[in-house]
Amino acid sequence: MLRIALLAASVAVIAWFHDTPRFTHNVRGQTLLPDQRMVRVLSKPVASMVTDFYWIRMVNLAATAKLPWEGKQVIKWGEFVTDLEPTFFYAYMVGGLLGTIDVGDETWNVDEAVALLDKGMRTLPDEPRLAIYQSFLLLNMKHDPAAAARVLERASKSPRAPAYLAQLATRLYANAGDFDAATEFARQVSENSDDETRAFFTTRLLEIEQEKLLVEVDDAAALFREAHGRAAVDLDELVGAKLLPGVPEDPLGGTISLTPEGARASSRPSRLRPHQPLLPP
16 A cells, blocks of 8 residues: 555656646756756655656657757756666666767767766766766767777776776777877786786787877878879888988888878788777677
């Protein structure tokens, strides 16, 4: 009987909030949310039912959202639910990943989704999945690999973080052209890790140095093309044009060359750039 009474009370409270504008605020898409101050004065079981009610609505809308205002509503509900239940991981996940909406060539609500995930990361600092989701948005929707790298660097220091986060952070720093940050972080990880991880990051430091040289060759080749209206034949021509101080030596022991697609090193099948899309696990 008590459970039935509580359920009836919660339904009545929710209906009252919806029908009483002075206790609600408007959200785009003509949906109203209860005033959090009113919800918090309820008994804990009733407040939990209110939270669950909006969580269910949030998930249902997220599954079908196609318009920007629908995605924004998903995020708004995520903010509301996590205000009432700050450790609700899945509310951060659903709002952060499914609140963004693609319309043509434009993606909407990215900043709001990033902010919701940031809120979750502050509340759940040892939950690396939220950092992975946020870095996905920063990299693939805001096209900011440096910001994504910083998020992953912080998350990689959590005891629960998978080893690949630190590896990916250094790669994204290199992708952003921030070789100093990539080198510093790789060195930090190398100095404070087991033998296997140290070996990986010792090689990664050489890869970062190599990528920096390849970028310098790419930049020199672009300047040569702009000045002469044609591509340089080889590295010697770039050196002769005083665009490179000398033919660079590959830190990994291979040979650096200039191809129509850009600088290449024989010691690696691919470069640290360009990045491959980061997908949430």
